[in-house]
Amino acid sequence: MFSTYFKEANTIRFLLIVSSAVFLISMIVVLVHGDRLLLGDPLKLNNDDVKYIHSARVLINESTLAYNSGNEPSTFIMPGLPIALSGFMAIFGEQYSGVTAFRIFQAFLQALCIFPVYYIARYTFNHRAAIITSLLAAAYLPDYFTSGSILTESIFRFIVLILLCVMITALHTKKMGWYIGVGLLTASAAYFKPQASLFPCMMLILWLVHRYSFKEIVRFTLTIIGAYIVLLVPWWIRNYITFGHFILFTSSAGSPFLLGTRIQYQPPSAGFFAAFPQYEPNTIFIGSDREAVTKGLDILKYGLVHEPLRYIHHYTIGRLHSLYMVPFYLHDIFSIKKNIVSNMQIMIVLGGLIGMFWACIRKTGKTLLPVLLTVFYFTAVQLPFVAMSRYGYPMAMFFLLFASYMIYEVISVFQTEKTNKIEVKEYV
Template structure:
């Protein structure tokens, strides 16, 4: 077979494999949408539903409040509001429409994970990562939940793909769009905000050119600012103060300040700000440094990553036999995260995984928080698998 025929055959295999993966991903997600009986809304999902209806009928954004506030960033409520506006909510919230649209976003996320894998190394890495993402039970199930995870992961994977392109071949348009999608991600879940600088720190150390680095970073900031500016202006006009992200930070930090949840039912009443929580944590470290250090490292880490977020009634056995996939991806993914520190092509993906985990260790731990880090670990796992099984230069 000549080289041209080999190229055509290889391209056909890649396209056919990707199409099959996408079909499987869509089938599984719609299976969960149409076959799983959803429980009544509760917790965050119920609060989002109330907030969106309040916004559409009264015209202000207020989470768990009858008045405007900035307790959470507005990205996901506005996403829901658009769907509620289109499909109507006078006869009940259009939750099935939300689930279908989120399923489509989740499938598109699988596609972008493939594209990222292809960019960081080759088609094999992309296909392996896309396959894991298509069948990973949490990704499939989460599409049915009225929560931020699925939409955030989509916008963040688009951002990550654009960031990789911008890092390799910077240009005004790709840099600005990188900032736009990072801004969209932060409007949905603000915890990742600090990582915007990571690729440009690495860019500076790679090229040793501060003007080149700053020029590219400023274009990213331009796109980011364009998305965030309406939120900042709204907070100044409505709340009479500049709130860059959200005002709820102190609450989840406080929930994580009780080692192994001991004493969490007796929260001091005088803690009402992030600074109050920090002082409370510092006192804990002064009193029991080893105990608190263990809690803020391996204690919380084990809770976040030790089990898969898959809270589904046992009568729905779909994908439950893939539970061990989570442990496999954890082991290989974290190996890849530390290996990435010496590989330029995946370095900031590994650094993202590490920094985002360190950020989550500041707050109350739950395995739900692993969700947004999993795509990074899947990409790193796929890179390691390709390196071990297919790389002739190993």
């Protein structure tokens, strides 16, 4: 299917022009803004980006993956970004040059994203909608901030887009190689964000819709799982050798589930601490992962019984607003203020929701399922945990896709009306 969509010379030329423009702008952002895009202080190590840089340096010099642990080994995070960043530092230097080279690499990935975006949009809708999606994607300002940041979002978003393309191709070709690719890409995504691990589960729905046999479902499921395990085995071996027990992904003191119970970043109400005297306001969010789950469940039990509307709103509308309505745009690019980008984000999401609703009504084919299931999966997997624009960023491209479909439909209506008027005039 890749060759089918990318064999037209005009399409390739268009995509190369758009992706080149994205790379050029991203490069300008990287070179002009540089370390001003950092969210933390390299000396204080007070944010994820500067901690990643420190981890990469420790990995080069001590051969130790450390994060929030000085120079001691930890499993606080997945190792994908420190490993990738340390590779560029090893070649170009541990200071500014190495970090800049990594940012340029991210700029290149942002440019490459135009191709899977076009592929997914064309598969889902048609060529014209895919063209509109590609243009809107190139104009999406948070992408240029992400190019210059030192966070997992840029690489993770790229892997997810490629993974979805591979899943679609595997679905239609039924070739073992593509399903091996699904497993390997899922594991690659998990090295940056482990919540991607169950993403291929949506293949079960697609297999049933496309009438796969039970034998085929079992064979391809085992293929995906096998490839996934092979790529994650080095991480599991490292954890077992270092800590003496099996650690699937991470083990940290900050539980996203427990922290996600905070409404407007505040601790539970006074009534909760009266009902659960074993907890104290100043220590409720401190402790191990095991304790955190119990604490979080207790907070939810109390909240859903005594403040149901507040907690239901927090885990539905509040979560969706934090994930998608707020742009992942934490520093101004070329003096474009965040309130402008915020208004654009709201328009994109609302347009995407309208386009999604309209597509579900007008388009009943199977090609709509992969993108709908992708948005549903990554939304559902994030709802129980901390929600912020950073975690919703990878799905922004899919709202752009549906907003583009809405634009395409509006243009088609006007073109049809114009054609009808011309035909009426000619008839008269």
